[in-house]
Amino acid sequence: xxxxxxxxxxxxxxxxxxxxxxxxxxxxxxxxxxxxxxxxxxxxxxxxxxxxxxxxxxxxxxxxxxxxxxxxxxxxxxxxxxxxxxxxxxxxxxxxxxxxxxxxxxxxxxxxxxxxxxxxxxxxxxxxxxxxxxxxxxxxxxxxxxxxxxxxxxxxxxxxxxxxxxxxxxxxxxxxxxxxxxxxxxxxxxxxxxxxxxxxxxxxxxxxxxxxxxxxxxxxxxxxxxxxxxxxxxxxxxxxxxxxxxxxxxxxxxxxxxxxxxxxxxxxxxxxxxxxxxxxxxxxxxxxxxxxxxxxxxxxxxxxxxxxxxxxxxxxxxxxxxxxxxxxxxxxxxxxxxxxxxxxxxxxxxxxxxxxxxxxxxxxxxxxxxxxxxxxxxxxxxxxxxxxxxxxxxxxxxxxxxxxxxxxxxxxxxxxxxxxxxxxxxxxxxxxxxxxxxxxxxxxxxxxx
Numbered sequence: 001x002x003x004x005x006x007x008x009x010x011x012x013x014x015x016x017x018x019x020x021x022x023x024x025x026x027x028x029x030x031x032x033x034x035x036x037x038x039x040x041x042x043x044x045x046x047x048x049x050x051x052x053x054x055x056x057x058x059x060x061x062x063x064x065x066x067x068x069x070x071x072x073x074x075x076x077x078x079x080x081x082x083x084x085x086x087x088x089x090x091x092x093x094x095x096x097x098x099x100x101x102x103x104x105x106x107x108x109x110x111x112x113x114x115x116x117x118x119x120x121x122x123x124x125x126x127x128x129x130x131x132x133x134x135x136x137x138x139x140x141x142x143x144x145x146x147x148x149x150x151x152x153x154x155x156x157x158x159x160x161x162x163x164x165x166x167x168x169x170x171x172x173x174x175x176x177x178x179x180x181x182x183x184x185x186x187x188x189x190x191x192x193x194x195x196x197x198x199x200x201x202x203x204x205x206x207x208x209x210x211x212x213x214x215x216x217x218x219x220x221x222x223x224x225x226x227x228x229x230x231x232x233x234x235x236x237x238x239x240x241x242x243x244x245x246x247x248x249x250x251x252x253x254x255x256x257x258x259x260x261x262x263x264x265x266x267x268x269x270x271x272x273x274x275x276x277x278x279x280x281x282x283x284x285x286x287x288x289x290x291x292x293x294x295x296x297x298x299x300x301x302x303x304x305x306x307x308x309x310x311x312x313x314x315x316x317x318x319x320x321x322x323x324x325x326x327x328x329x330x331x332x333x334x335x336x337x338x339x340x341x342x343x344x345x346x347x348x349x350x351x352x353x354x355x356x357x358x359x360x361x362x363x364x365x366x367x368x369x370x371x372x373x374x375x376x377x378x379x380x381x382x383x384x385x386x387x388x389x390x391x392x393x394x395x396x397x398x399x400x401x402x403x404x405x406x407x408x409x410x411x412x413x414x415x416x417x418x419x420x421x422x423x424x425x426x427x428x429x430x431x432x433x434x435x436x437x438x439x440x441x442x443x444x445x446x447x448x449x
Contacts, residue, residue, distance in 0.1 A: 020240030021212060023106040024145050025187075027051055028067045028082035030278035034247010034260035036233015038203035038218035040191030041171040043161060045256065046084035046280055049100050049118045052159040052173050052191070053137030057120035058094040061254075061282040062087035069276025071262070073239040076107030084280075086118070094122035094133065109147075116141035116157070135161040143178070153179040167195035176209075185209065198222070203233075218245070227251050227288060235262035241272035254285040394446030395426070400436040409436070414447045422447065 029047025032039035039048070043055020046065040063086045071078040082102040089095035098118040105111050120137030128134065139157040155178020163169045170192050176185035186209065193203035201220040207213070218233025228250060235243030247260035257279055264272035398409060406420035414422075422445050424431055430440040 021214065021237050022239065023078050023104055023109045024112050024147075025209075025212070026071070026078065026080065026104060026236060026238065028069070028080055028102055028276070028278075030067060030069070030247065030258035030260040030276045031231070031249060033069075033236065033245055033262070033274070033276050034218075034231035034233070034249070034258065035203060035220055036218035036231075036245045037216040037236050038191065038193075038205045038233055040159070040173055040189050040205050041161065041169045041193035042201065042203055042220075043159075043171065045258075045278075046086050046098070046100070047082070047278065049084060049086075049098060049116065049139060050082075050102065052161060052171050052189075053118060053139050053157050054120055054135040054159040054161040054171070054173075055137070056086055056096045056098065056118070057122045057135040057137055057161075058133075059086050059088055059096045061285045063280055063282050065278060065280035067276060067278040069260075069274060071236070071238050071274035072272050073106075073109075073241055074271045075109050075239045078104060078106040078109065078238060078274075080104040080276075089119075089121075092121060096120045096137075111146040112143065114141055114143040130162060131165040132163040135163070137161075141178075151180075155179060155185070167198075169193050220249075231260070235274070238272075238274075241270070242266065243272055243274070251288050253288040254282040256280040256282070394444070396444040398442045398444050400430075400438055400440050400442060402438050405435060406431075409442070409444070413444050416447075419447060 027037070027047075027050040029039070029045070029050060031045055032047055032051055035042070037051075040052040040055075042048075043052040046056065046063050047067065048055035063084070065084040066082070067084075068081040069079075071080070080103065082100065084098065084100040086096055086098035089097045096119070100114075100116050100118065102114045103112070116139040118137070118139050120135065122133040122135050124130075124133050137159055140154075141157065142152065142154050144152045155176055157173070157175045157177070159171060159173040159175075161169065161171050171190070173187075173189040173191070175187045175189065178185055187207055188209070189205060189207045191203065191205040193201055195201045199222045201222075203218050203220075205216045205218075207216070214237065216234050216236075218231065220229055220231045222229050229248070231245075231247035231249065233245045235245035237243060242265040243262040244265055245260060245262045247258065249256070249258045257277075259275070259277045261275040262273055264270040266272070396413065398413070400409075406423050407417040410420040410423055411417040423442060426445045427436070427440075427442045430437055430442055436442060
């Protein structure tokens, strides 16, 4: 059983080198490309609709974005572009709706067109103890993939994003759950990301589809409170060409600019590499300079509040110190009075002890004088000799009390219960069923010598 489980896990997660990622596996987004496609657990811009539909939930602003780029491979050059639109869904506070279009064209490869409608929302699951609400989302899409025989198709994407208060997040996605349109599907993804000190993010994505398993690691470093972001990771392996990705992001809020490029790991002269640029506009978002001013104002307000609290604390401590000083003076005076009383009490105690010793000496002297003057007692008369105990007279009479038996009567008079037969022989008429009659007078004969 364990061997079967191991074989199944190996079949799902071990990288398959017999097939390579094709143009239909690529997803647009310069930020995601710069992080090496490790984006499903980050998913914080409009291109997240292509990676994890849950990431856009609770978007505060309406957003529109465009992306464009090219990617080289031995098969042919892939040229692609995308347009995205997101907006909050007013009837539900934490919901987001949107739409996107992606077009990719690869020379000697094929064409791919995707139009999708998007919905995402934050929910709380009482049975799951999460620090932050769970994000869920999905896409309904219509696509066309042309690899010599163009077959339109329709399908769904779904994703879940769980977050914590310590910067750790996890994602699960099922993409391309669609009708057969000539391309491998569906794709199951697992992702995780960890943000340390709000400036370093480490991420990783595992994607599995029939015939292909790939792992994408990546990272992002933020500078100047997010004004500038540098990214790196493992690039998208189009047609089996290994690549390393680099990216740059600039926050000119409400405009966000991202650029990314990949370089073949076998050298820049190899047929490979890519570049992509994305631009997103957030309607109604404050400028980044305003964020600096707002953050500085918030920090100043916090400092003023802290100073006010410290001043109040200082005044409280001063009043407490004054009260303690006055109490210390009162306690000092009371201590002096008590010490004086203690010394007086000790003097009185010494006088009393001296008087006690004098009285004890007088008492002992009087006792000696009393013994000397007391005459000796007269001699006591001789004790009379005890009268001889008269011998018991037999036979003796005994009135039977309730509960007595012949054996108890013999024990009382003879000190031997086995002599009950003598009492029985002398009083047959007073015995009934082996017991003496209550109230009867028995004659107790003399015991035999």
